[in-house]
Amino acid sequence: MMTELQEAREVAIGLGGAITDNSVGFIACFSDEPIAEHYLTLVEDYESLASEKHDRCVVTIIAASLM
Numbered sequence: 001m002m003t004e005l006q007e008a009r010e011v012a013i014g015l016g017g018a019i020t021d022n023s024v025g026f027i028a029c030f031s032d033e034p035i036a037e038h039y040l041t042l043v044e045d046y047e048s049l050a051s052e053k054h055d056r057c058v059v060t061i062i063a064a065s066l067m
Contacts, residue, residue: 004046008060015039017058025049025061032056 002010009026012019015035017028030036036056043051043060050063 004048005060005062008043008046008049008051011042012039012058012060022061024065025059027057027059029057 005025009019009028012026012028012030015030015038017030017035017039020027020029028036028039030039033053033056036053036058039058040051040053043049048063049060050066051058051060
């Protein structure tokens with residue numbers, strides 16, 4: 001079974017995102033801001049994750065890592 005983080009990563013790749021992994025999540029950079037905004041709406045319901053857009057990139061991390 002795929003975790004929400006793995007699913008979010010696959011969604012980002014499907015939208016053409018360039019992925020940079022880190023220990024608690026990843027950064028996905030897209031070709032333009034509208035795609036980044038669309039990605040953000042697709043993953044906003046993933047309860048175990050926190051995502052934030054910065055220009056055309058979105059940082060997605062496991063929410064528990066914030067504590």
